[in-house]
Amino acid sequence: MKSANGIPLRVGVFGLLGSGNLGNDGSFEALLGYLRSAHPDAVVDALCGGPEIVATRYRIPATRLHWYRGEYRTASRAGAIAGKGLGKLVDAFRTAAWVRRHDVVIVPGMGVLEATLPLRPWGFPYALFLLSASGRLFGTRVALVSVGAAAIRSRPTRALVRWSARLATYRSYRDTLSRDAMRAMGVDTARDEVYPDLAFALPTPPASTPTGRPGPVCVGVMAFSGGNDDRARAEEIYRRYLDGTTRFVRALVADGRPVRLLTGDEVDAQVVAAILDAVDSPLVTAAETASLADLMKEMAAADSVVATRYHNLLCALKVGTPTLALSYAAKSDALMARMGLDAYCHPAREVDADRLLEQFRALEQSAADVRRTLTERNLTTTRRLEHQFTALTAAVFPAVQAAPATDHTHDHALRETP
Incomplete structure (x- = not known):
């Protein structure tokens, strides 16, 4: 995929990737599969939590998300507190410089707009805000793709998450609850769609054959x-x-x-x-x-x-x-x-x-009935994700005329209700 002047488009991927969470990395792998299939000429790199792992495992350049290496450790000593504070300032410039080098930046899945697990506002929420604000400042398209969201009580965290979403070019959510939560927090979601989690796009291994005996x-x-x-x-x-x-x-x-x-x-x-x-x-x-x-x-x-x-x-x-x-x-x-x-x-x-x-x-x-139900639901999920990738190409890669990934006669039936 190339821009109008023939130069390959530069695509950045952002998130807590390579940091030990398999779900985050799985969403990233699914996105890479899409990019390498639909936009093979794109130049891809990452701003992430574990750059060494990402670079080695996925063979793309990767930059550390935070300048201060102790970002997610509790700071109790004066030196650590000062390091964290300085890191926030340095990260503002580092993130802006990284975003500016790209045509598109994608946040693949993950619960980046929620606080269902312990979370401090000046950690990842601040990093995400810097990303979206930099994208708006430099004209880089920022896409939040099949992300999770939830209502947030903490005012600082809620404000950072709200503005991160508002400043993004493209948003889609992995469930209706997430879209509703962002609407309740003041984000206009009228054009935002709901699609399955990106990890559903990963290859599926063959299931084992039931033996009739109780198994693992x-x-x-x-x-x-x-x-x-x-x-x-x-x-x-x-x-x-x-x-x-x-x-x-x-x-x-x-x-x-x-x-x-x-x-x-x-x-x-x-x-x-x-x-x-x-x-x-x-x-x-x-x-x-x-x-x-x-x-x-x-x-x-x-x-x-x-x-x-x-x-x-x-x-x-x-x-x-x-x-x-x-x-x-x-x-x-x-x-x-x-x-x-x-x-x-x-x-x-x-x-x-x-x-x-x-x-x-x-x-x-009820195992037999459950397996049949899952087979049917997985087929629908696959079609929805194909539609998601087509929509993403149209929204953030406007120079590309993508071939339809789904039969669009099904679009109305597949669309999530608000």
Whole structure:
């Protein structure tokens, strides 16, 4: 893809990529697949959390998102506090200079407009605001693609998120709840669309053939301690989640079921270690996963999945494995409802092992029907994502006349209702 003067267009990708979160990296991989297929001549680089990993794994140039390397560590000493403060000023100039070098900058998926997990306004929200403001200043098109959003109570965070969205050239959301949340925060969403999460565009591994015998259960865990408004109760929430999940795994082992523990972020390793130590059974093992592709392979080989992290749920649903959500935010409930499994949600804040076991057994009894439902919903999801990529090309790559990726007679039927 080239600009009008024949020079390849420069496309930047922005986010907490290469930082240990498999969901973020999976959305990035899906976007790269689109760019390399639809715009193969584009020159792509990234401003991200883990530039060394991104550069090595995806073979594109990458720049560190924050000048100050201790950005996400708590600053208690004067030197660290000063370093963080100076870093905010330096990042304003660094981000502006990086944005200015590009024709288009894309933020691929991720919950960049929400605070469902602990978040400080001067961390990523500030970085995202710098991105959108720089794009508006220099005429670089900024696209927020299939992103997650949620209502935010903190005024500074809400203001930064609102202006980040307002200043972007293009916005789409991964669920209707996200679009509604941005509208409630004062963003005009009249032209914004809802599309599935970008990770649904990743290749799907083949599912295992049911043997008729009880098989392995994948349990996706999370270092869950509540959201941004739960800081005072964080330890209590974490302990309750860990205890309930451990009891559930112990009950599966008592039934003779092999259990594979899965994670979605490096911080989840502490939960895996605690469960392995508490249950102490050869039936419980931990999978080593470095990507959403690895997660999907594990889940495709399982009879069923019980998972907490959003992208763990997504992977299980994508491969068509019967799935039960330990839901920690409305986005998880919305995803399960979208895929026809809203009856199989359990609150992560109040894990009741006995009730969870009942829901799990009901899920397995309905496994055949659930698999058929997921097959149908995944077909619709694939068509919607094809339409998303066509719309993205038209919106932020106006010099390109893209071939239609979908039969546009279906557009009205596929469009999300407000």
